[in-house]
Amino acid sequence: MSSDELIWRIAGGSGDGIDSTSQNFAKALMRSGLDVFTHRHYPSRIRGGHTYVEIRAADREVQSRGDGYNFLLALGDSFARNPQEEAYYGNEEIKPLSENLDDLREGGIIVYDEGLVSEEDVEAINLEERAEANDWHVFPMDLRSLAREHGREVMRNTAGVGVTAALLDMDLEHIEDLMSDAMGGDILESNLEILHEAHDIVTEEYDFEHDLRVPEGSHESQQALLSGSNAIAYGAIDAGCRFIAGYPMTPWTDVFTILSQNFPDMGGVSEQVEDEIAAAALAVGASHAGVKAMSGSSGGGFALMSEPLGLAEMTETPLVLIEAMRAGPSTGMPTKPEQSDLEHVLYTSQGDSQRVVFAPGNIEEAYEQTRLAFEIAWDYQIPAILIYDQKLGGENTNVDLEFFDREPKPDLGSTLTEDELREAAHDNSGKFKRFNHEDAENGVSPRSLPGQKGGRYLATGNEHSPVGHISEDPDNRVAQMDRRIEKLESIREELDEERESTQTYFGDETADYGIITWGSSQGAVEEAIGRLNENGHSVKGLSVSDMMPFPEQEVTEFLESVDEALVVEMNATAQFRGLLQKELGRFGEKLTSLLKYNGNPFEPAEIVEGFEVNLADEDREPTAQVRIEPAAGD
Amino acid sequence: MSAFNAIGEEREIDRDEFTPGVEPQPTWCPGCGDFGVLKSLKQALPEIGKTPEEVLTVTGIGCSGKLNSYLDTYGFHTIHGRSLPVARAAKLANTDLEVIAAGGDGDGYGIGGNHFIHSARENHDMTYIVFNNEIFGLTKGQTSPTSPKGHKSKTQPSGSAKTPIRPLSQSLTAGASYVARTAAVNPNQAKEIIKEAIEHDGFAHIDFLTQCPTWNKDARQYVPYVDIQESDDYDHDIHDRAEAAEMMRETEDVLNEGTVLTGRYYVDEDRPSYQEEKSAVGELPDQPLAERYFDDDVEWERSYDLLERHT
Numbered sequence: 001m002s003s004d005e006l007i008w009r010i011a012g013g014s015g016d017g018i019d020s021t022s023q024n025f026a027k028a029l030m031r032s033g034l035d036v037f038t039h040r041h042y043p044s045r046i047r048g049g050h051t052y053v054e055i056r057a058a059d060r061e062v063q064s065r066g067d068g069y070n071f072l073l074a075l076g077d078s079f080a081r082n083p084q085e086e087a088y089y090g091n092e093e094i095k096p097l098s099e100n101l102d103d104l105r106e107g108g109i110i111v112y113d114e115g116l117v118s119e120e121d122v123e124a125i126n127l128e129e130r131a132e133a134n135d136w137h138v139f140p141m142d143l144r145s146l147a148r149e150h151g152r153e154v155m156r157n158t159a160g161v162g163v164t165a166a167l168l169d170m171d172l173e174h175i176e177d178l179m180s181d182a183m184g185g186d187i188l189e190s191n192l193e194i195l196h197e198a199h200d201i202v203t204e205e206y207d208f209e210h211d212l213r214v215p216e217g218s219h220e221s222q223q224a225l226l227s228g229s230n231a232i233a234y235g236a237i238d239a240g241c242r243f244i245a246g247y248p249m250t251p252w253t254d255v256f257t258i259l260s261q262n263f264p265d266m267g268g269v270s271e272q273v274e275d276e277i278a279a280a281a282l283a284v285g286a287s288h289a290g291v292k293a294m295s296g297s298s299g300g301g302f303a304l305m306s307e308p309l310g311l312a313e314m315t316e317t318p319l320v321l322i323e324a325m326r327a328g329p330s331t332g333m334p335t336k337p338e339q340s341d342l343e344h345v346l347y348t349s350q351g352d353s354q355r356v357v358f359a360p361g362n363i364e365e366a367y368e369q370t371r372l373a374f375e376i377a378w379d380y381q382i383p384a385i386l387i388y389d390q391k392l393g394g395e396n397t398n399v400d401l402e403f404f405d406r407e408p409k410p411d412l413g414s415t416l417t418e419d420e421l422r423e424a425a426h427d428n429s430g431k432f433k434r435f436n437h438e439d440a441e442n443g444v445s446p447r448s449l450p451g452q453k454g455g456r457y458l459a460t461g462n463e464h465s466p467v468g469h470i471s472e473d474p475d476n477r478v479a480q481m482d483r484r485i486e487k488l489e490s491i492r493e494e495l496d497e498e499r500e501s502t503q504t505y506f507g508d509e510t511a512d513y514g515i516i517t518w519g520s521s522q523g524a525v526e527e528a529i530g531r532l533n534e535n536g537h538s539v540k541g542l543s544v545s546d547m548m549p550f551p552e553q554e555v556t557e558f559l560e561s562v563d564e565a566l567v568v569e570m571n572a573t574a575q576f577r578g579l580l581q582k583e584l585g586r587f588g589e590k591l592t593s594l595l596k597y598n599g600n601p602f603e604p605a606e607i608v609e610g611f612e613v614n615l616a617d618e619d620r621e622p623t624a625q626v627r628i629e630p631a632a633g634d
Numbered sequence: 635m636s637a638f639n640a641i642g643e644e645r646e647i648d649r650d651e652f653t654p655g656v657e658p659q660p661t662w663c664p665g666c667g668d669f670g671v672l673k674s675l676k677q678a679l680p681e682i683g684k685t686p687e688e689v690l691t692v693t694g695i696g697c698s699g700k701l702n703s704y705l706d707t708y709g710f711h712t713i714h715g716r717s718l719p720v721a722r723a724a725k726l727a728n729t730d731l732e733v734i735a736a737g738g739d740g741d742g743y744g745i746g747g748n749h750f751i752h753s754a755r756e757n758h759d760m761t762y763i764v765f766n767n768e769i770f771g772l773t774k775g776q777t778s779p780t781s782p783k784g785h786k787s788k789t790q791p792s793g794s795a796k797t798p799i800r801p802l803s804q805s806l807t808a809g810a811s812y813v814a815r816t817a818a819v820n821p822n823q824a825k826e827i828i829k830e831a832i833e834h835d836g837f838a839h840i841d842f843l844t845q846c847p848t849w850n851k852d853a854r855q856y857v858p859y860v861d862i863q864e865s866d867d868y869d870h871d872i873h874d875r876a877e878a879a880e881m882m883r884e885t886e887d888v889l890n891e892g893t894v895l896t897g898r899y900y901v902d903e904d905r906p907s908y909q910e911e912k913s914a915v916g917e918l919p920d921q922p923l924a925e926r927y928f929d930d931d932v933e934w935e936r937s938y939d940l941l942e943r944h945t
Binding site: 222223224225226230233234235237238240242243245262263264265266267268269270271273274275277278279281282283284285286287288289290291292293307308310311315401404405406407408410411412417418427428429430431449450451452453454455456457458459460461462467468469470 | 726916937
């Protein structure tokens with residue numbers, strides 16, 4: 001068993017405090033000097049249902065979940081439905097134990113709450129036999145009684161943490177500190193008692209021979225543990241966004257919540273409204289009146305935003321939308337990640353509508369690209385969309401605190417002041433030429449704001465003249481259309497020539513094979529490439545963030561330099577590969593897809609295996625639940 | 635100093651200022667009631683001291699949506715049914731703006747019905763004018779949410795089986811704090827009602843009867859009309875919700891029998907506007923948000939200062 005990393009999985013029912021316990025435990029590991037990465041698996045239910053959080057901790061950078069895991073704390077599901085009856089969903093009480101066994105590595109540790117999970121049930125799943133075969137170390141503990149004795153039953157999770165710390169020979173200091181930060185009074189006291197009692201029972205009463213320990217590490221600078229949703233929200237704050245409108249939908253709700261909680265103290269406004277059509281329309285209205293505004297949703301809600309999105313494009317109203325993908329189609333699997341809304345986000349809304357789309361690959365990129373989206377949207381007066389997923393939004397990792405020590409950039413881009421408006425072009429009646437194709441630079445014609453003197457014009461979703469009057473004149477139509485299209489070309493130019501690339505590269509430049517991916521699959525691909533090269537392969541990687549305008553030059557160079565490339569994405573229809581081929585018009589024979597759409601993100605080993613199976617060109621199938629979609633002509 | 639100096643400007647205002655200097659050829663048919671709304675607005679705005687550049691007129695889609703093509707204020711001609719959410723947000727973004735939303739009966743009571751209910755419920759400080767001609771005009775005469783039962787059209791060839799919507803009653807129930815009905819054929823009343831609606835602090839809804847001479851020929855021209863405040867036959871208390879509800883119901887019932895009742899139906903001056911409510915819970919800044927971006931004294935908050943909770 002690899003002892004250079006701990007992958008701790010805490011499993012229970014929704015409502016058993018899995019989230020908060022894991023958050024604190026991850027922070028304790030981070031404070032001890034380790035890099036951490038969390039992965040959350042949960043059902044679309046308020047109470048009960050099998051849920052777990054996995055924390056991977058190592059003394060080196062971790063950018064992905066690992067392959068399987070090595071420590072299970074199975075609390076059992078205290079909110080299980082009809083646990084005694086045979087229902088189609090089976091005995092739920094034991095699921096946090098039974099459902100997690102397949103991924104547990106050889107030599108791993110199992111702690112389960114024997115206060116909740118009955119002996120007969122444990123016998124029924126042949127735990128003893130399987131433990132022997134896999135060299136697992138099993139520690140049944142009555143966590144429930146322990147929690148009840150010193151506090152309340154829900155504190156079972158604290159008991160579990162105490163047991164974990166004892167079995168891993170881990171210092172309790174950071175855990176105690178975090179508990180003291182989070183609670184006080186009797187509750188804190190009970191929790192501390194439970195923590196120590198559990199810890200002492202293990203150290204005093206159990207003999208253990210396993211060699212799994214918490215790795216030792218140290219950080220050179222202070223770290224912050226945060227999620228992709230945090231990073232997006234913080235990017236928006238630092239870009240000067242002070243208006244958000246939304247309607248709850250998993251998983252986009254996280255960003256909406258974070259900003260709603262922070263805006264009142266920052267002079268900002270948050271509006272929860274009647275539906276997503278209204279949400280996007282409100283963001284357009286606020287932006288029109290001069291505020292940096294955003295909205296967002298997930299698949300179904302984003303579908304409702306199609307028409308306001310097109311309106312923003314046609315009226316050249318700056319706008320940032322975020323789209324948190326989840327498994328579809330339709331309601332799909334609300335709490336499971338998937339990268340299957342790419343085409344939806346790129347092409348929704350009627351006509352030749354255009355927008356900017358970024359797909360960040362990790363938490364730092366989520367922050368950077370949110371800022372970039374605002375900057376471009378307000379400079380070029382165009383909608384910019386950040387597309388991410390339940391995986392990136394929900395996973396937590398540590399980032400250098402100093403990464404965020406940055407200046408805010410609230411300026412309104414190509415918006416005029418009243419002084420500037422006096423110098424600007426007007427028609428004979430004094431109407432401002434808001435959509436002036438004659439003097440536009442890079443396709444951008446500066447805008448005014450309602451209430452400004454000398455800036456009066458009409459914004460309309462119809463085709464319009466320079467002052468905004470509805471116009472179907474062919475010459476004007478072509479001039480306006482060309483000018484709007486020019487904006488996207490100018491943005492590509494700016495991204496290529498004036499800014500650091502938002503694409504991420506891995507491996508040795510001279511490698512023969514490529515793996516190309518996008519968005520949140522980036523971390524697993526990065527790790528897989530490292531291992532493939534250790535296995536003797538010659539592989540490099542490219543993770544693309546600019547979905548529109550597409551970085552044609554960079555991707556072409558990458559694909560020209562490799563013999564073949566594996567395109568890794570979490571969907572069933574190879575949407576990103578389709579985009580590559582549409583944008584580049586070639587390379588079809590070089591691109592094989594590795595697809596996963598079972599509701600769980602890629603593990604690095606699955607990518608390693610997929611690559612090797614494809615390369616061997618044999619008639620064998622990957623063992624993982626993934627699909628290989630051969631290159632054109634194969 | 636404000637970055638929006640058109641707002642609150644004190645000067646003589648000529649009603650011609652609201653007519654675009656380069657006036658587009660109206661797409662409205664001769665005799666269309668929509669001219670009545672335009673005319674009353676052009677009269678009302680200068681009389682209450684509003685200049686063109688402190689007003690934002692937000693419209694939906696349909697004949698009514700062309701209003702801001704012919705009314706020279708800041709304008710936003712949006713998409714079908716969505717004038718209200720756009721207008722609401724503009725008002726929240728810059729609370730000093732005078733925001734007027736407008737659309738047709740299909741736009742406001744049909745496709746945008748959800749927004750109508752919630753905008754009234756929340757009592758946003760704005761005016762909403764619904765051009766009600768009981769028909770879809772721009773798409774050439776289909777049955778609309780306010781068309782009378784039995785109304786025949788190309789899409790309801792045997793006559794509509796649906797009872798029309800009750801716009802006034804619905805507005806009251808949803809929470810609007812000013813509800814009136816006027817008609818294009820009664821320009822003086824319309825002007826006065828528009829002035830009151832704009833000056834009202836809260837959601838002011840005007841159901842504006844606008845005859846469609848082209849597609850609704852068998853409908854009334856809304857004459858003769860009765861002003862319920864002027865008539866001796868009616869004397870309900872506009873501050874009394876129950877009496878207002880009764881009066882609205884009767885008005886909606888008799889319209890399809892040929893009696894056109896108009897006037898003020900409900901006025902609640904005590905209900906705080908949404909802006910006031912949101913401000914009271916600390917979720918709307920005192921300074922209009924749009925000013926912040928031009929104010930050099932503002933220290934912009936940074937996410938860096940929020941990070942302690944993550945360490």
